[in-house]
Structure formats: structure tokens, C-alpha cells
Amino acid sequence: MANKKHALTFVTITVLLDTIGFGIILPVMPEFLVSLGNISLSEASSLSGFLIASYAVTNFFFAPILGGLSDRFGRKPLLVVSLFFFAISYLLAGFATALWVLFLGRILTGVTSATYAVANALIADVSPPEERAQNFGLLGVAFGLGFIIGPALGGIIGGWELRAPFFVSAGLAFANALYGLFFFQETLAADKRRSFELLRANPWGALLQLRRYPMLLGLLLAIFIYALGHHAYSASWNFYTIEKFAWTPMDVGLSLAFVGVLSVIVQGGLLRVVIPRYGAVACAYAGYSAAILSFIGIALADSVLTLYLWLTLSALGGLVGPSVTGLVSNQVSEDAQGELQGAIASINSVAMIAGPLLMTQAFAFFTADTTALYLPGGVFLIAAALSVITLLIFSRQTSKLAAH
Numbered sequence: 001m002a003n004k005k006h007a008l009t010f011v012t013i014t015v016l017l018d019t020i021g022f023g024i025i026l027p028v029m030p031e032f033l034v035s036l037g038n039i040s041l042s043e044a045s046s047l048s049g050f051l052i053a054s055y056a057v058t059n060f061f062f063a064p065i066l067g068g069l070s071d072r073f074g075r076k077p078l079l080v081v082s083l084f085f086f087a088i089s090y091l092l093a094g095f096a097t098a099l100w101v102l103f104l105g106r107i108l109t110g111v112t113s114a115t116y117a118v119a120n121a122l123i124a125d126v127s128p129p130e131e132r133a134q135n136f137g138l139l140g141v142a143f144g145l146g147f148i149i150g151p152a153l154g155g156i157i158g159g160w161e162l163r164a165p166f167f168v169s170a171g172l173a174f175a176n177a178l179y180g181l182f183f184f185q186e187t188l189a190a191d192k193r194r195s196f197e198l199l200r201a202n203p204w205g206a207l208l209q210l211r212r213y214p215m216l217l218g219l220l221l222a223i224f225i226y227a228l229g230h231h232a233y234s235a236s237w238n239f240y241t242i243e244k245f246a247w248t249p250m251d252v253g254l255s256l257a258f259v260g261v262l263s264v265i266v267q268g269g270l271l272r273v274v275i276p277r278y279g280a281v282a283c284a285y286a287g288y289s290a291a292i293l294s295f296i297g298i299a300l301a302d303s304v305l306t307l308y309l310w311l312t313l314s315a316l317g318g319l320v321g322p323s324v325t326g327l328v329s330n331q332v333s334e335d336a337q338g339e340l341q342g343a344i345a346s347i348n349s350v351a352m353i354a355g356p357l358l359m360t361q362a363f364a365f366f367t368a369d370t371t372a373l374y375l376p377g378g379v380f381l382i383a384a385a386l387s388v389i390t391l392l393i394f395s396r397q398t399s400k401l402a403a404h
Helices: 002-025 029-037 041-073 075-095 099-112 115-126 129-160 164-183 203-212 214-245 249-278 280-300 304-329 334-367 378-403
Strands: none
Touching (some): 002 129, 002 164, 029 041, 041 099, 041 214, 041 334, 075 099, 214 280, 214 304, 214 334, 280 378, 304 334, 334 378
């Protein structure tokens, strides 16, 4: 029991520090790209999509390998190595004098990134099936707290020096790696480990192995399309608010901190009450519905107050991830949790390739000087449409589950 509590504490702290590090750089990224590349905001948006995709492409291929290795050698070594290279990538960005250095850092991070796949597998190691959805919600709590602290801190630091947030992020990642190296206790027992097979440890092989669980395929498709739409936030929120409302890095940082507060409320409080009471399926339905309405509202918002009201509703979309992940996780055996989470990480990586490219290029199109349709919020209307498709797929798949 003590080891279980420590493991959950460790993984929560890991995701928290990782999210703070990522959140710190978000408010300054548009201005940083404009300055480093001597380009317009619209062009910087387009470039940021390729920057995100460079990470996602490499992560797509390597996440299943790292997930499979964690099933063979344990969770600890993979987490520590991943966090160390996160720190290196932030240092590269902080010292960058050319755009190609940013791409090098993102590619390096994509090759070694195992944080979320191994963190999810770690939670599965120490959680009985009936508690997995709630414990997956701990990652949402950590993510929310990270988005309270990180963007607010980034807005303040970035107002002083654009490069400073990258160095702070590097320090946090190094500290996290050292904490894991010296204090984390392995959660995957030796008798539950499996041999490493390269055929299973590639994105296609991992997905092919999941054919043993037919119901999973539809839910994994739902995860993919939902993630695709949600990259409207990660890829375009800072650009959208700067373009439409002339926000500063501080304004962007405070809005993201507000999202973090809401996420903590939903993931840390509401989630742990409503899932046991109403079930994961009903909670996912509520989350999907809130996401669709809030995407439309944000796209059409004509004032900052209205924008914040819709942003408040969007927090209920946080019910989706832990609910669906819990449903999927409960369908596989203990010795395949790392493989499953590696496959999910690969799916999210594909969405991270396609989603930011779609959203940033759409934003660039809707805001370019030569555009035929000026509509900065168009990316959120695209996200709403994708969420509707996801809801239809989820409904179909869960009806099959109920039938069984």
C-alpha cells in the first residue's frame, strides 16, 4: 500500500513538473518564433505546426518501443532517461540562434519521450480495475496544476526575457529526473514482466496486437479524432487570442492558468465523484457534449468575458480522457498495459502530427493578409466538427460493449 501511494505521488509530481516546464514556454512561443525567424504572426503559427509535428513524428515511432521496454525492464529507467532528454531539448531551445536548433531539440525529445505512456502504465501497475479511471484522473490534476503555475510563471518571466522560460523548464526537467533516479521505487514486479519483441514494439505492431481486443479499435479511433480536434487549444490558443484580442504573453499565461484551475477542479474533485456514481460512459458523454458547445462558443466569442465563460464550460471536456482511458485499460491484461499505453501514445502522436498541422495551417489561412475569409476562430469550428464525429463513434462502440 505504501509503495502504491508513493508511486501515485511520484507519477503525479513527474507530470506536474513536466507540464509546468511545457506551460512556461507557451505564452512566449508566438513572440519567440516571430523574433527568431523574423516572420509575421500568421507565418509563425504555420511554423509552430511543423515544430510540433517534428516531435510527434519521432514520438510516434519510438513511444511503443519505450512502452515495450518498460514492460521488460520496468518503468523507472525509461522515465529517468526521458526526463533527462527533456531537459537537454529545453536547453537547446534556450540557446538557439536559428530555427533548425529548435527542430533538433523537438526531434530529440520525440525520440526519448516516454513520460505519459510509462506514467499511464505505472498507474495501471498499482491500480485495481475499478480504480483506474479515477487514478488516471490524477494525471489530469497534475496537468491542471502545471497549467496554473507554468503559463502564469511563463507570462511573468517572458515579459522580462523571452529565452528565460526555456532555461527554467530545463531546470525543472533535470530536477525531476534526479528525483526519479534517487527516490522512485519500481512498480512492475519482475514476475509480471515480458520479453521485448521488436515486432510488437513498433507503432504498427503494437496496434496489430490490439486486434485481440476488438472493442478497443473503435475507442482508440475515438481517442484519435478527439485528440485531433483538441489540438486547436495547444496549437492555436496563444495565436488566436493574440490575433483577435491583442493579448500579451501575460494575458495568454493568465488564461492558461485559469484553464489549469478549472482542470484541477474537474480532474481532482468532480471526476472522482461522478465516475463512481454515474460511470465512465456517462461521464464521457457529458465531456464530449461540453467540448462541442465550448468549441463553437470560443470560435464565435466577441469579448474577453464571453471567451472566459466558454472556456469555463470547456473544462468539463476533461471528463473524457480518464473515462475513455479507464474503459480501454480494463480490457487488457496486466502484462500488456505498457504495450497498450505505448499504442495510445502512438495514436496521440499521430494526432499531434496531424492536429497541429491542420490547426496552425487553418489559422494561417484564416488570418493571412490575402485570405478570402478572415475567421481567426475557424480552427475551433473545425475542432467542434471533429468532436461531433468522435461522439458518434463513441456511442456506437459503447453500445456494443453494453451488448456484451
